[in-house]
Amino acid sequence: MKKLIFKLLAITLVVSFTSCNEEYKDDNDDTLADRTTVAYFAESGSTLFVKEEEVGKLDVLVSVSEAKPYDRSFAVSIDASATTAVAGGFDYEDLNLSNLVVPANAQYGSFTVTAGDFNNSTVQGVNLVFNLDDVQDATLDYRLTHTVKIQRFCPIYAPFAGEYFIEEITPIGADGPVLNHQSVVTLYTLPGSETKRAFMTNNFPNFCATPNQFVIDLVCEEILMPVGGNRGNCVCDQGTPYLFGTAPTPTTFDPNDDSVFEVSFENDVTGNCGPSVITTYRFTKQ
Structure with missing residues (x-):
């Protein structure tokens, strides 16, 4: 009786393994096509x-x-x-x-x-x-x-990269500086772009401590914000984004000289915290 039970178990296992093997398919051409x-x-x-x-x-x-x-x-x-x-x-x-x-x-x-x-x-x-x-x-x-x-596309001959001392040169409002005023940041080229540069900075450091990427676009001797603006991470109204946009009159730059340049932008395009203002930062290479 025990021998019969063992034989039945063996047959069941063989059938089970055979069924699994029949359902399984390798990644050959036929299965890829299906x-x-x-x-x-x-x-x-x-x-x-x-x-x-x-x-x-x-x-x-x-x-x-x-x-x-x-x-x-x-x-x-x-x-x-x-x-x-x-x-x-x-x-x-x-x-x-x-x-x-x-x-x-x-x-x-x-x-x-x-x-x-x-x-x-x-x-x-x-x-x-x-x-x-x-x-x-x-x-x-x-x-x-x-x-x-x-x-x-207009060629940019100087690298516009490395360490820069940045300072807000427009009047600082009641909420304090917009970016990391009077500090050193590292400017780098965005991967896949010939014209875009970026750096990490706080938005309104007096209130928010999480660094955020800020992008500038060096286009034919004008300094623009990226399409859609830079999105801030320090907001008053959660229902709308806080955006830094291109200034109505963008600042200019010399494509051969990256030692000192200024960046103007429209601060609070959407009116998240109040009426927008034009803010300017000076970048001095270290």
């Missing part, structure tokens, strides 16, 4: 700089969550209602958006945007907006538009 893939733009936006003596090119990436063992076509279109850039070599060269593919065994496909005439470009820039319309054997989700900002 998986559901999600497709989206790799980024929501990018900047194509227009340079005076160089043809500017930018690759826009379409990402898929799973590689497949075959080429997959994808389709994009220009969103005419949101686009301010002009084709035909004015802001950008005419695009060939046919026969776009995500190559076999890859997780990215791409298409190239080529900048137009430098003389037509502006510091403010124009937008070229793309919609992701279809990717073969994939579900579209998450990030389905991509904005290429086409903007004039």
Whole structure:
């Protein structure tokens, strides 16, 4: 009787292991081809700089969550209602958006945007907006538009990086200095950007002690705030963001000399704590 029980247990275990092995699949080509893939733009936006003596090119990436063992076509279109850039070599060269593919065994496909005439470009820039319309054997989700900002680029020869003594040179209000007044900060280049610099500072140090990144944009001899402004982390009204925006008359800089420069910005764009004012800081390299 015991022998019979052991035999039945052995048969049951063999059947169980066989069933599991039949359900399990390796990541071979067949199973990869069967998986559901999600497709989206790799980024929501990018900047194509227009340079005076160089043809500017930018690759826009379409990402898929799973590689497949075959080429997959994808389709994009220009969103005419949101686009301010002009084709035909004015802001950008005419695009060939046919026969776009995500190559076999890859997780990215791409298409190239080529900048137009430098003389037509502006510091403010124009937008070229793309919609992701279809990717073969994939579900579209998450990030389905991509904005290429086409903007004039002016060379910056000095590094504008390292340690700087900063001081608020406009009158300091009742709430005290806006940033770390009369202190040394480290200015660094933001990864992936030729023009943006950043440093860590408190916002209203008399009230808030958590450092926050503050970004400046060195664009054709003017110092601007990033698009959308710098978001402050010391607020009066939790319902609205505290923003530092570009001043109506931006301060200027010498691209060859980073020893001393001034940064003006609109303090409290949204009126979070009261009417906005223009604040200026002087940066002196140490």
